[in-house]
Amino acid sequence: MAVRNYIPETLEEALELRRDEHAIPLAGGTDIMVQHREGIGIAPDVGKPVMIISNLAELKGIRRRDDGFVEIRALETPASIASSDIVPWHVRQAAARMGAIALRNMATIGGNIGNASPKGDLPQPLILLDAEVVVASVGSERRMLLDEFILGSKKTALRDDEIITSVLIPEKEFTHLFYRKIGTRRANAISKLSLSAAAVIRDGIIEDFRASSGAAGPKVIRSREAESLLTKRQVSEIPDIADDFIAAWDRAISPHAMPRYRRNTTSRMLLHFLEALQDETLTGIIG
Amino acid sequence: MRDKVVFHVNGERVEFIGNPMTRLIDVLRDDLGLTGVKEGCGEGECGACSVIKDGKLVTSCIMPVGSADGSEILTIEGIRDTPKGICITEAFRDGGAVQCGFCIPGMVMAAYALLEENHHPTEEDIRMAISGNICRCTGYDLIVKSVQLAAERGGRLWQ
Numbered sequence: 135m136a137v138r139n140y141i142p143e144t145l146e147e148a149l150e151l152r153r154d155e156h157a158i159p160l161a162g163g164t165d166i167m168v169q170h171r172e173g174i175g176i177a178p179d180v181g182k183p184v185m186i187i188s189n190l191a192e193l194k195g196i197r198r199r200d201d202g203f204v205e206i207r208a209l210e211t212p213a214s215i216a217s218s219d220i221v222p223w224h225v226r227q228a229a230a231r232m233g234a235i236a237l238r239n240m241a242t243i244g245g246n247i248g249n250a251s252p253k254g255d256l257p258q259p260l261i262l263l264d265a266e267v268v269v270a271s272v273g274s275e276r277r278m279l280l281d282e283f284i285l286g287s288k289k290t291a292l293r294d295d296e297i298i299t300s301v302l303i304p305e306k307e308f309t310h311l312f313y314r315k316i317g318t319r320r321a322n323a324i325s326k327l328s329l330s331a332a333a334v335i336r337d338g339i340i341e342d343f344r345a346s347s348g349a350a351g352p353k354v355i356r357s358r359e360a361e362s363l364l365t366k367r368q369v370s371e372i373p374d375i376a377d378d379f380i381a382a383w384d385r386a387i388s389p390h391a392m393p394r395y396r397r398n399t400t401s402r403m404l405l406h407f408l409e410a411l412q413d414e415t416l417t418g419i420i421g
Numbered sequence: 422m423r424d425k426v427v428f429h430v431n432g433e434r435v436e437f438i439g440n441p442m443t444r445l446i447d448v449l450r451d452d453l454g455l456t457g458v459k460e461g462c463g464e465g466e467c468g469a470c471s472v473i474k475d476g477k478l479v480t481s482c483i484m485p486v487g488s489a490d491g492s493e494i495l496t497i498e499g500i501r502d503t504p505k506g507i508c509i510t511e512a513f514r515d516g517g518a519v520q521c522g523f524c525i526p527g528m529v530m531a532a533y534a535l536l537e538e539n540h541h542p543t544e545e546d547i548r549m550a551i552s553g554n555i556c557r558c559t560g561y562d563l564i565v566k567s568v569q570l571a572a573e574r575g576g577r578l579w580q
Contacts (some may be wrong), residue, residue: 141423167483186487234553239477321552
């Protein structure tokens with residue numbers, strides 16, 4: 135064995151290993167074990183020490199805090215997130231569509247964020263909701279917007295002595311919610327494209343409008359510029375604003391492969407949501 | 422820090438001393454001789470290596486044995502001679518679910534995990550439950566019907 139791998143029993147031990155050996159945290163293993171697989175009968179070799187933190191109880195749990203945030207600890211799985219009634223709707227939808235059942239029982243929210251794939255399922259709705267990530271190192275902790283934590287494809291602001299410990303999602307009520315993941319099949323599909331959108335409409339005024347695109351650039355994309363075109367405007371003005379909004383969103387995304395398909399499909403999903411906002415008979419989850 | 426991995430496989434205590442990144446499937450097949458656990462894709466996509474860990478279906482080809490520390494693992498060998506295992510096996514036989522058979526241990530484990538949680542699954546529930554298990558022979562319909570048969574025949578067994 136080229137390098138030593140570890141199983142810390144407490145978060146404290148894990149943080150010390152992270153500081154002293156910069157050991158790579160393995161949570162569910164569903165990315166690391168595939169990326170480093172060597173074949174039958176051979177243990178995956180990451181080339182650096184790995185610490186298997188799958189069973190650290192301190193990193194489990196989902197709870198509603200009294201400061202307006204829902205906290206999901208880093209080792210919670212898509213299965214538990216999808217079945218939680220306190221996790222916001224968009225995040226539950228994305229969790230429920232990840233992989234298939236066995237993967238949803240193994241993968242973790244911390245791993246999905248740390249892997250920072252632009253096609254990762256959970257960062258997209260989390261960034262829509264202005265979720266924050268908490269990272270810890272020996273003796274300290276910092277907290278930042280997930281949108282700022284993920285720097286680009288496979289790149290995060292995680293330092294080599296830090297571990298992702300939890301995700302904090304601000305609780306917010308929306309009058310209109312939309313989520314779509316497009317993959318080649320319903321199970322086990324990596325997203326070709328995904329989109330979340332949400333709005334708050336009261337008395338004909340768009341009080342809040344936001345959207346986030348997954349798999350349409352090096353990281354999850356929100357366009358504050360595009361969102362601001364609709365915010366605080368009247369619903370009746372949407373037909374006049376729609377073209378500018380779609381154009382602004384199209385400038386914000388930068389799909390790498392099949393860009394025309396991804397741009398066209400993204401525009402169609404956004405227009406579908408905008409049309410629903412104008413239909414007074416439609417509220418809640420927009421299908 | 423753990424210096425060994427201790428867990429239970431089909432009710433028996435197992436101690437593993439070695440690289441905790443060793444794949445669970447390799448420990449099950451090579452060290453414990455549980456060759457009902459099949460390796461298909463080796464990347465968690467096909468479900469042939471499915472086992473149950475603490476009541477939840479997992480793919481043992483992408484799980485390091487270190488993650489299994491402290492857990493209860495159930496393989497097809499562990500359910501084969503139980504009333505529930507026999508119920509599913511007979512339903513698969515009578516329902517014509519099996520052709521080449523390679524995917525079947527994983528399918529049975531997926532069906533077992535489903536029926537433990539949901540005693541009266543709809544066809545959609547069953548299709549969802551086996552959606553991570555790939556079969557290239559049957560086209561799935563007879564497998565779905567056989568799981569339905571196991572649910573009906575098993576009745577109170579699953580409650």
